[in-house]
Amino acid sequence: MTTTETDQADGIDRADGAAETGPDATAPHSPPGPHGYSNHKDAHLKRLRRIEGQIRGLQRMVEEDIYCIDVLTQVSASTKGLQSFALQLLEEHLRHCVAAAAAEGGPGIDDKVAEATAAIARLLRT
Numbered sequence: 001m002t003t004t005e006t007d008q009a010d011g012i013d014r015a016d017g018a019a020e021t022g023p024d025a026t027a028p029h030s031p032p033g034p035h036g037y038s039n040h041k042d043a044h045l046k047r048l049r050r051i052e053g054q055i056r057g058l059q060r061m062v063e064e065d066i067y068c069i070d071v072l073t074q075v076s077a078s079t080k081g082l083q084s085f086a087l088q089l090l091e092e093h094l095r096h097c098v099a100a101a102a103a104e105g106g107p108g109i110d111d112k113v114a115e116a117t118a119a120i121a122r123l124l125r126t
Contacts (some may be wrong), residue, residue, distance in 0.1 A: 037092045047085055054078040086123055090116070 037044055055078055061071045094116060101112040 035093075035096065037089055040088075040092070044085070044088075047081070051078060051081045051085065054081060083123070090119060090123070093119070 054074065058071065058074050058078065061074060098109070098112045098116055101108040
């Protein structure tokens with residue numbers, strides 16, 4: 001099975017393997033920076049590298065035929081790490097982007113609130 005076929009089997013339709021909800025899916029709505037997370041970029045990158053290590057650990061566990069419950073425990077830890085990261089980004093978005101739109105007034109605040117609401121809904125579906 002090719003990478004594209006594998007990705008399609010996993011519900012990913014793009015040939016490059018990126019999910020439809022990835023950065024390209026939101027690019028038209030992405031205003032220029034700095035963004036709410038910019039002040040903590042180094043800490044966020046460190047956290048993401050830690051999560052990446054957990055995912056690589058999962059790959060290694062599967063390669064080494066580790067007991068399924070132990071793999072599931074690691075999946076849970078990785079998932080919680082990503083959820084925590086997402087909540088931090090959401091908080092920073094509310095404090096920076098939504099607050100700035102509210103301070104400016106006008107219809108922009110409605111767009112930012114709708115954007116944040118949609119992000120929350122996506123987080124709740126996972």
